[in-house]
Amino acid sequence: MPEQKPNVEMRSIPGMMNRGPGARFATVEHAENAGAALRRIAAYFGKEKAMVLGMLAAVVFGTLCGVYAPSVQSRAIDIIAGSRGGFLLPTVGLMAAVYLLYSVSQLFQGLISARLSQRLVKRMREELFSKLIDLPVKYLDTHSHGDVMSRMTNDVENISTTVSQSLPSLFSGVLTIFGTVAIMLWYCWQLALLSFATVLLTVLATKLLSGRVRKYSRKRQAYLGQLNGTVEEMVAGYRTVVAYQHEDITTENFCSTSDELTKAGIKTDIFSGVMGPIMNCIGNIGFVIIAAFGGYFSINGFISVGVISAFIVYAKQFSRPINEIAQVYGQLQTAIAGAERLFIVLDEQDEDMSGEPLEPRRAAVEFSHVDFAYAPGRPVLRDFTLQVPPGKKVALVGATGSGKTTVVNLLMRFYDIDSGTIRIDGQDIQKMSRVSLRKNVAIVLQDTVLFSDTVRKNLEYARDNARMDDIEKAAELSHCSEMIQKLPEGYDTLLAASGANISQGQRQLLAIARAFVADPKILILDEATSNVDTRTEKAIQGAMQKIMEDRTSIVIAHRLSTIRDADIIVVMDRGEIVESGSHDELIKKRGKYYDLYKTQYAGFAT
Ligand SMILES: Nc1ncnc2c1ncn2[C@@H]1O[C@H](COP(=O)(O)OP(=O)(O)OP(=O)(O)O)[C@@H](O)[C@H]1O
Ligand SMILES: [Mg+2]
DSSP states (O other): OOOOOOOSOGGGSTTOTTOSGGGGGOOOOOOSSHHHHHHHHHHHHHTTHHHHHHHHHHHHHHHHHHHHHHHHHHHHHHHHHTSSOSOHHHHHHHHHHHHHHHHHHHHHHHHHHHHHHHHHHHHHHHHHHHHHHHSOHHHHHHSOHHHHHHIIIIIHHHHHHIIIIIHHHHHHHHHHHHHHHHHHHHHHHHHHHHHHHHHHHHHHHHHHHHHHHHHHHHHHHHHHHHHHHHHHHHHHTHHHHHHTTOHHHHHHHHHHHHHHHHHHHHHHHHHHHHHHHHHHHHHHHHHHHHHHHHHHHHHTTSSOHHHHHHHHHHHHHHHHHHHHHHHHHHHHHHHHHHHHHHHHHHTSOOOOOOSBOOOOSSOOEEEEEEEEESSTTOEEEEEEEEEEOTTOEEEEEESTTSSHHHHHHHHTTSSOOSEEEEEETTEEGGGBOHHHHHHTEEEEOSSOOOOSSBHHHHHHTTOTTOOHHHHHHHHHHTTOHHHHHHSTTGGGOBOOTTOTTSOHHHHHHHHHHHHHHHOOSEEEEESTTTTSOHHHHHHHHHHHHHHTTTSEEEEEOSSGGGGTTOSEEEEEETTEEEEEEOHHHHHHHTSHHHHHHHHHTTTSOO
16 A cells, blocks of 8 residues: 555644654654754843853763762772771761762752753743734735744744753763763773663664654654544534534545554554663663673772772663663654744834824725735736725725735735735825824724624724723624623624624624724725624624715725715725726726626616
């Protein structure tokens, strides 16, 4: 059977790293420029100097104790064996003290590195979030949400684990190896060299096994990602799955991925499971070598029995870090690659918030000869010229993809135009600060966004200092006060994250109410009433008429009944204005608008 290729990128599943027994060997990613990433990571460490120094001191001290303790032990044994003079009790006391200090310094090392890693990660996480929130809309439009999420969660989490576990163990491992090797050579270089022979075996076995573990755990992570994806889609799209009777196929998919996951899981666990016993076996071979040759050397008077005992401890002490370093190395690489991805986001250009304040008087909006393309070479708006007189209502109509939402994106400066000008009361919005521009424009987007908070908070979202009266008035005008009253806790009802506890139309009404709370100079409604019944829509129209008396509004709608009474109706086609005028004028003209209207109202008198 051909190997099924996992198609879900594992990074996109939050919290997936560091899971399961093979996790220490999980996928190794490589940074493009590890040096630069390391330097920047070092800068983060630099801000926590005291803690870094404390941790280093603990590691160095602990390693020294670890290297020194066996030699005291060796002395004690020699005293017992009678091959050396001295008092046993103080020597045993010293040995106990050194071992105790060793444990205490390891405890400190753990405590400090836990704090250090959490502090570093806190800083990174917060920097990243405030960066994300300051990025231009374009960034989030062009990057997959999964990718952004995974930087926030996986990458940050990997760095945290690395700082708290891998770095200390790498550092103490290297120190231990050097210290142990030096002292072994000093005690008896012949025996030392003999016991190093097992090191070769250790390195070989580690290389062989960790390669396998890495391979299968990478597969496992990918299948796990795929499995999560299937579950996520099933849960999110449950109704669609059931409606099209895809239960069986979805289950089959799930089970086949689950099978693959099981196979990969078993292999990962087997290979990482045998690692311990094999290492033990090699270690025991080492002990045998030490015992046999040590015994021989001891009988011939080269070394004492105590030295043999010390050697046994040293041999164990230095094969452990070799094994560890092999594992930690992969983790370190992954963390550096993750850090690099974080830095890429941190280096993105912030949205430029500078500029003059907008001082709208009557809010006349004017687009003149605007050209715009999301991607170079694929123009979306061409020579777009439109005048919206103050206080008037302009409607944009046109086929799907004709560029209506784009006009709004440009007016809000979510994107900047390529050429031409957009002015509000004669002021060029390109020179205006985005904050002050957006303060004066309220927008109800095509896809309604409500936050998982109370109804009141969602409405207050539009204006910091909104009073309850304002909120209630806005709710009244947008015809949702009755519906809010019917909610179990009125204005204090919590909206579910997906807004599932209210209908789509009710969501839209709340979004409109929110825009009314903002009390803007300019109001933009992009398909804001598409899910609301026609009667409520008409009523909202009336209310809007009232509150929009002194304001300019731009309304986008597919349902032409919504915009009949607009002062100007602009018909767009492929980024260009093909017709404009009032409803009656356009009907008389019998052009595109007439055709659209006729198709929507086939059989009705106009
Ligand atoms: N963020 C984006 N990046 C690249 N291209 C985009 C982006 N948003 C829209 N487009 C493209 O720009 C064109 C106009 O899109 P726009 O969203 O303005 O259409 P629309 O008139 O609002 O359509 P609808 O009635 O479906 O809402 C489309 O061809 C679309 O593919
Ligand atoms: Mg649109």
